[in-house]
Each structure stands twice: as C-alpha cells, then as structure tokens.
Amino acid sequence: MDEPRQRLRFDHVSVSYGTPDGGIEVVRDISFTIRQGEFVSLVGPSGCGKTTIMNMAAGFVVPSSGSLMLDDRPIVGPGSNRGVMFQEYGVFPWLTVEQNIAFGLKLGANRKPAAERQAIVTRYLDLMRLSEFRRAYPKTLSGGMRQRLALARAYAVNPDLLLMDEPFGALDAQTRSAMHDLLLDILCVEGKTVLLITHSVEEAIYLSNRVVVISARPSRIRQIIDIPFPYPRHSALQEEPEFNALRAQIHELVMREYAAQEAQRRPPV
Ligand SMILES: Nc1ncnc2c1ncn2[C@@H]1O[C@H](COP(=O)(O)OP(=O)(O)O)[C@@H](O)[C@H]1O
Ligand SMILES: [Mg+2]
CATH class of the missing domain: 3.40.50.300 (P-loop containing nucleotide triphosphate hydrolases)
Structure with missing residues (x-):
C-alpha cells in the first residue's frame, strides 16, 4: 500500500x-x-x-x-x-456563539451561501453541545464551553x-x-x-x-x-x-x- x-x-x-x-x-x-x-x-x-x-x-x-x-x-x-487554534481562546467576545462559528464562513475562500452556513453552524452547535447557548456571548460561558466554541470555529471552515x-x-x-x-x-x-x-x-x-x-x-x-x-x-x-x-x-x-x-x-x- x-x-x-x-x-x-x-x-x-x-x-x-x-x-x-x-x-x-x-x-x-x-x-x-x-x-x-x-x-x-x-x-x-x-x-x-x-x-x-x-x-x-x-x-x-x-x-x-x-x-x-x-x-x-x-x-x-x-x-x-489551515485552521489555527491559539493558546488563548480563539473566540470573539462581541459575537454570539453562533456568530462566532459562522464568522470564518463569511470570509474569502471559505465564504458560503447563507443556507449552507446555517447548516454548518447547526451541525457544530450540535456536535459541541452548544445549541442551547447559540445566542449567548462568550463571557457568559464556562471555560470548557468557550473551548468547545473555539474548536467549533476552527472546524467550521473545514480546514484539512x-x-x-x-x-x-x-x-x-x-x-x-x-x-x-x-x-x-x-x-x-x-x-x-x-x-x-x-x-x-x-x-x-x-x-x-x-x-x-x-x-x-x-x-x-x-x-x-x-x-x-x-x-x-x-x-x-x-x-x-x-x-x-x-x-x-x-x-x-x-x-x-x-x-x-x-x-x-x-x-x-
Ligand atoms: N517575535 C519575537 N521576537 C523576539 N523573540 C521572540 C518572538 N517570539 C518569541 N520570541 C522568543 O522566542 C522564544 C520561544 O518562544 P515561543 O516560540 O513562544 O516558545 P514556546 O511556545 O515553546 O513557549 C522565547 O524566548 C520568546 O521570548
Ligand atoms: Mg507557546
């Protein structure tokens, strides 16, 4: 092989x-x-x-x-x-959980149409067990939840x-x-x-x-x-x-x- x-x-x-x-x-x-x-x-x-x-x-x-x-x-x-996760939490405090996940999907080469973006956001909210908190801001989340959010963000743009x-x-x-x-x-x-x-x-x-x-x-x-x-x-x-x-x-x-x-x-x- x-x-x-x-x-x-x-x-x-x-x-x-x-x-x-x-x-x-x-x-x-x-x-x-x-x-x-x-x-x-x-x-x-x-x-x-x-x-x-x-x-x-x-x-x-x-x-x-x-x-x-x-x-x-x-x-x-x-x-x-390339998806990069830094030592500090890679989340934007001024965006909600779902806006954070969607962020990279609105930019440059990773830009996706709204319907597809929504599908990806929903999938990662679910995978990271953050659905209930989709409209929450990062400062209201626990450290573990913020970390899951950072991971969701890094993953959402589907870097290989x-x-x-x-x-x-x-x-x-x-x-x-x-x-x-x-x-x-x-x-x-x-x-x-x-x-x-x-x-x-x-x-x-x-x-x-x-x-x-x-x-x-x-x-x-x-x-x-x-x-x-x-x-x-x-x-x-x-x-x-x-x-x-x-x-x-x-x-x-x-x-x-x-x-x-x-x-x-x-x-x-
Ligand atoms: N831009 C920079 N200019 C000068 N020194 C730097 C810079 N970035 C890192 N260093 C120094 O390089 C060394 C290694 O840093 P770093 O790569 O962050 O190590 P680690 O991640 O293993 O802790 C440290 O001594 C740091 O102070
Ligand atoms: Mg280091």
Missing part, C-alpha cells in the same frame, strides 16, 4: 529573532514531515520555541533558513486550508490541516478529557491532519500517531516516538501498561529538557 501523501514538511528549518541586544536563536535545524491523516504532537519546555514552529506552519513567521512546504508548495503566508497550540491547557481535568474524546470522535469522522502543541505527555500520547520531543531553546528535535495504539481510542487506554511505559519514557526525555531550559533561565553565579 502507498504511504499517505506528505502534507507538511519542515526541512532543516531554523529561526532567529532580531532583538535590541543582538538576536535570539529559537529554532535550530528542525526536519520532520506530517502525512495526510496523521496526528502529530510537539512536547517541550515552555519558551523552547514551540509556538514559533506552529506560527511558521500557520504562515505567520518565516524561517530564517531551511524550507517549509505544505502540499509541496512553500508556505508564504496564512491560508484558508489543524494547527493547535496548547488548546486544552486552561481546562480542568474532566473537561480536558471530554475534549480529547470529542476531538478523536470528530477526527474519526472527518480524517483531518493535525499538529498539536501540548505540555501534557499523556495528552500527546493519547491523541497522536507520533510525539516529537523538542529540546530546550533553541528548539531541536530530541526524539520522535511512534505511538502504536490503533484508533478509535478510549480513555481506558491510559491505564494500559504499554501506555504507562511510553508515558515514563517520554516524561523522562521531556523532564531533561525542562531542566536544561531552567538552567538557561538562571542567571550565572
């Missing part, structure tokens, strides 16, 4: 930012590929450069060197084929590549677990390609085909770990010995990088 086609391809990508006191090297020589339908997570210490990597895929940051391709074309800017930057970080454990299963359900139905950034080793293993461990700054790839569990997955998986072994292995790698990142932060004595 043919391998699924390559979607996103980082090839020896490096990034430095210019700063008043010289420059800061944030990403160093990263190469990895995400294929159609794959779910890949990046884990690594805060400040190591993960959001920078995602911003390149989104088209907001340009590599200083190396190449970054989507579907064999260089990424030169943002595009309607989803870029998610710590989307579940602010949620309590129960809501987070419910969001994981909701995401897996949707992915089973819709077959998206996903790049997820997360602090949580468990989340990365539970959701992904592959977990990429990123080093302390500058971001380098420490290890790429294949996650062998078939989909659909269920939360009981997290009690399995094989899951625990992977968790221990990846945790150790990540903790080493956290320590290295901390050492950078401490002023020299």
